[in-house]
Amino acid sequence: MVRLIRKESITRRITRHVFLSVGAFISILPFLWLITTSLKPPNTLYSAPLLFPTHFHIENYIEAFQAAPFARYSLNSFIMSAGIVLTQTLFSAFAGxxxxxxxFKFSNLLFFILLGTMMISNxxxxxxxxxTVNALGWYDTFAALIIPRAASVFAIFLFRQFFLSLPKEIEDAAKIDGCGKIRIFFQIALPLSKPVIVTSALFSFLFAWNDFLWPLIVTDSPQMRTIQLGLSVFQGRYGVRWTLLSAATVLSILPSIVAFLIAQKYFIKGIAGTGLKG
Amino acid sequence: MRNLTSKSGSLTPAFFRKEQTAAFLLLFPSILILGVFNIYPAFYSIVLSFFEWNGFSPDIPFVGIENYKTLFTNGVFYNSLLVTIIYSVVVTFGSLIIGLLVAVALDRDIKGKTLYRILYFLPVVTPTVASGVVWKYLFDPTQGIINTMLSYINIQGPAWLNDSAWALFSVSIVGIWKRIGFCMIIYLAALQGVSANLYEAARIDGATEFNILKSIKIPLLSPATLFLTITGFIDSFRIFDLVYVMTNGGPVDETDVLGLMLYRNGFEYFKLGYASSIAVGIFGILLILSFVQWKFTQGGEAY
Amino acid sequence: MKKGVVLLLFISLITVLSFAGVNIEFWHYWDGANGDKLEELVETFNEAHPDITIEPIFIPGSSIVTKIQTASLSGRTPALAISDIIKISLIAETGQLVDLKPFIAKDDYNIDDFYEELLVYGQRDNQLVSLPVSSSNLGLFWNKRLFKEAGLDPEKPPKTWEELVEYSEQIKEKTGKIGYELYTQGGEGTTWQWQVFLWGAGGEFLDPVTNYQKAAFNSEAGRKALQFWYDLIHEYEVSSISPWGLFGRGEAAMVMDGSWMVQFFPMQVDFELGAAVFPHPEDGVPATNMGGEQIFVFNKSEEEKQAAWEFIKWFTGKDIQIEWDKATGFIPVKKSVANDDGYVAYIKNTKRLLLPFVESGKYANARPPINEYPEISDIFSKEILKALHDRMSVEEALESAEALVNDILK
Structure with a gap:
């Protein structure tokens, strides 16, 4: 592989790191606050420090975890998210x-209609x-949580833009060999799409994992609740239990961070780039 | 070249049919689900916008264009529209530019690359409501970290969210903050498709880093940029929860975005017909904006 | 043969058992200690009533109305639910709430024991569709440490507006802190706090004579109340337009907040607290604003409705209400509870902070029980904020709010 970067001067490298560090620090300010708050005893909630923990009141995490059946809620969220990620990614890759x-006829019109549905407020x-879900008899089932979100215009759009930027020459050879579009898709386009597949899957996961309103509306029994509904037990009608809410929020973010860690591995120079002519 | 192939190919009826069948098969699952759960409800909203309904009463009178008349003769709507446009422009382009710079800076082998990527992505995974609450603390006029830091360099910071002149700016900052990681990821993914050989060739020709960015990367990234501009406008035009948590439209109405107006009418006043007319209004504006962006870039195909 | 008989008997036994009991859902949004107590009470009830099983289901507070709304469209409503008093009239619009009057008449249930101000929320035409189960109200909290630092008697809260200003000025001068924290963040939070000032000055929010179909706040009392807020910020400079929460952080010496904070403040602050009935103008009257929940029954089978009523009757009974109020810190909804010696002694001895709120019960005013209230409240707060932000004068703001509110009600 070609080495990309010529030796840079020390000052340039330092400048780059300073720029990146300052931005990164601002990025994580709220996250630091969450962690610090999650480790505070409740009676020091309003007092400093706000950004770096000095207390380590780990009991908050235990208490938060026990405040609701979070194991069950997490499992539900995982099942729902897995269903949504798989269907959205696959169907959107097709459509994109x-x-x-x-x-095909009305291709642009159809795409624009789909784009339009993104613009109607949730x-x-x-x-x-x-x-609709109620009439289909899906109320309080995983079908209600997954199927209505099995397709995503956002993801279709993402895939469409990605396939547009893939050089078309690679496909032409296959076409001359007489391959149909579907075969080209599976044998050539899809294997080249790893970065966009993981990107799309990542955002599908984040969407599913953080969704609140829809699971609230279509589920009823505690056995079907998802993790975001669980978090709302700390946001009471008569006051928010900040320390517990922060602890539970930190825990609830962890799977998203893991998802990101897995996904970002695919953003390494060369995986998709190799073998492609510019 | 490939256009020639497909055009000449499409002359034979059998092949033509095959392509159409392929398109149909590939599109079918998405179209079916979107038809039932996105397109149908969109029409439902449009129809509902001609009625008056509180969501509870079985009595649903038809009111014609009354809801639209109320909407378009309402000073609140125009204020919200202006606020939303400013917010959307600042957030969409602000996050896009910073996201691009970060992505380009991190699209290479530098020390701590993975760590940087995680840190920049954290805002995306932090739940919106939690982010809003935390930023409210950071913006606090007396105890907030921002004004504390400013005071070290002898600047008396404004009241940010509680200051009429600064509130919208402050909310937009948070909007950008939340979106940078998203733009970074999209650009990083798109940069993977750009061949390394291209840069190398350019470098050999003596091009500077900035020139490569300007003449190679940005044009090649234009499908991603179109994607980020359109989704940026769509997301920020419908922004609601972040502003709801931070200012609820205040100090008076300086940050009263359309999404808040919609939420209030639909979920607090239960004026569902009127709320639908707002949703249709937002939809119409977005459609025009997207169409303009689309035409402007030919759907991102002309790069 | 014998085996067959046994089997038959067994099957019929199962059938009888499964048909004898009635199982109903109860949607509520009480969380934390309140939720735990409810679960405990429901269990007691279920044990005492083997033929009825109540299943409490927690719904996040901000979403219960939306949840009820969608459920009512599809017949998925629970038999029993609670909601904020201010949302009852809207939920009643479904036409699916059961009139409780026949049950009350049949069982000779004493309805007069409830505070009348609370009963207005369930009245609909000639029916009564909900009953109060919990109540809360607003009062003054003060920071004893800051009072001491300012040279004030930490055991003596202000009783009038005039004293409120006087104390605040002394606090400002001696400690540099905010004297009184105003809720300037808009919405219902601003409106319902302001109403306490309005009622204290002798005004009305909407006109009760026209059945709340006209604005009444643009009055002498209204101008006095708004001018007082304006002066606190701009004239005496003892309040500020700032994010809510200064009091909790020890940056403001006094604040108006709800009885539920008796439960939360002591856990969250590191200073000694006092609570009192909220000050009123020297020539005015003590006042407070009331919140709380009411319980209602959705139209279901006769058995389910009867079971739901049995639970309401039991839950609103004096003894259970005393137990409920003691555990949750809610203010009594029944006079017999508020006057019960055991309850009063308990509050005096173990929950002193709650005492002024229980006392305030008799000064309680209620927000208008109409569907349009949430919208009116938002519009109103926005207009008075314009005055506080100096975009309009006090008179202009009230006039403009009056016009906008009357427009909604017409």
Missing amino acids: YAFARIK YAIVIPNFL
């Missing part, structure tokens, strides 16, 4: 490819969707 690479579609 069709929009980017196949000429709050406006909750009621009709609830009625």
